[in-house]
Amino acid sequence: xxxxxxxxxxxxxxxxxxxxxxxxxxxxxxxxxxxxxxxxxxxxxxxxxxxxxxxxxxxxxxxxxxxxxxxxxxxxxxxxxxxxxxxxxxxxxxxxxxxxxxxxxxxxxxxxxxxxxxxxxxxxxxxxxxxxxxxxxxxxxxxxxxxxxxxxxxxxxxxxxxxxxxxxxxxxxxxxxxxxxxxxxxxxxxxxxxxxxxxxxxxxxxxxxxxxxxxxxxxxxxxxxxxxxxxx
Numbered sequence: 001x002x003x004x005x006x007x008x009x010x011x012x013x014x015x016x017x018x019x020x021x022x023x024x025x026x027x028x029x030x031x032x033x034x035x036x037x038x039x040x041x042x043x044x045x046x047x048x049x050x051x052x053x054x055x056x057x058x059x060x061x062x063x064x065x066x067x068x069x070x071x072x073x074x075x076x077x078x079x080x081x082x083x084x085x086x087x088x089x090x091x092x093x094x095x096x097x098x099x100x101x102x103x104x105x106x107x108x109x110x111x112x113x114x115x116x117x118x119x120x121x122x123x124x125x126x127x128x129x130x131x132x133x134x135x136x137x138x139x140x141x142x143x144x145x146x147x148x149x150x151x152x153x154x155x156x157x158x159x160x161x162x163x164x165x166x167x168x169x170x171x172x173x174x175x176x177x178x179x180x181x182x183x184x185x186x187x188x189x190x191x192x193x194x195x196x197x198x199x200x201x202x203x204x205x206x207x208x209x210x211x212x213x214x215x216x217x218x219x220x221x222x223x224x225x226x227x228x229x230x231x232x
Contacts, residue, residue: 009118012057016111019049041096047106048084054110057117064122080106134168136215139179141165144204160206172212179212180205 023046030038058077062070084106087099094102141163148159163183169175183205 005118005122008060008122009115012053012114013111015053016050016107016114019053020046020107023049041100044100044103044107045088047103047110048088050107050110051081051084054114057114057122060122061117080109134170136166136168137172137175137179138164138166138213138215139175140211140213141179141183142206142209143183144206146202146204166215172214175212176207176210 020043024043027038027040027042030042031040055077058073061073065073084103087094087102087106091099142160143163144160165179165182167175167178167182169178
């Protein structure tokens with residue numbers, strides 16, 4: 001059971017406990033008024049109320065399991081509701097010991113199945129709380145390698161080169177930062193002078209001219225990059 005659905009499980013546990021406490025108080029008053037007709041075992045007759053309350057758990061469970069199990073969950077709940085209703089209706093037709101045992105079994109089953117459902121099947125959190133999915137972005141980073149002019153001479157200063165990379169990110173801003181990180185880690189400070197220091201004097205990234213294009217949704221981050229033609 002994760003932290004997201006634990007509060008709901010605790011909520012239903014408290015709700016079941018509240019129903020039993022209310023029944024406990026009712027039985028206490030009945031015993032006080034008619035001690036020969038009622039006993040503390042009648043507290044277990046709360047089974048029907050507990051089953052009705054568990055409808056909320058059933059709704060959460062139906063929304064969480066695969067399509068093929070929806071019918072099983074609904075039929076199972078209907079059967080449990082029928083059994084509990086029959087026990088409540090027949091009353092004197094069933095021996096008191098048997099009725100107490102069956103009602104207690106229903107209550108224990110509902111408690112146990114609630115905890116198991118939250119632990120194994122019910123997803124934590126709502127759709128709105130789910131983390132946003134990453135998408136694949138193609139990022140074109142224009143930059144000026146100032147060491148180029150020092151190699152070729154002052155006749156070709158400010159030559160713009162474009163570095164292209166694909167990254168997975170949550171937003172365009174995040175994609176740009178990831179792309180720049182890949183560029184700096186894989187290409188180094190300069191293409192033309194590997195000894196040059198990594199600073200803006202040697203490599204000048206033109207952020208205002210960067211192009212970030214969203215491609216398709218993705219689940220696992222992958223990187224691929226290439227250096228495309230020089231733009232004069």
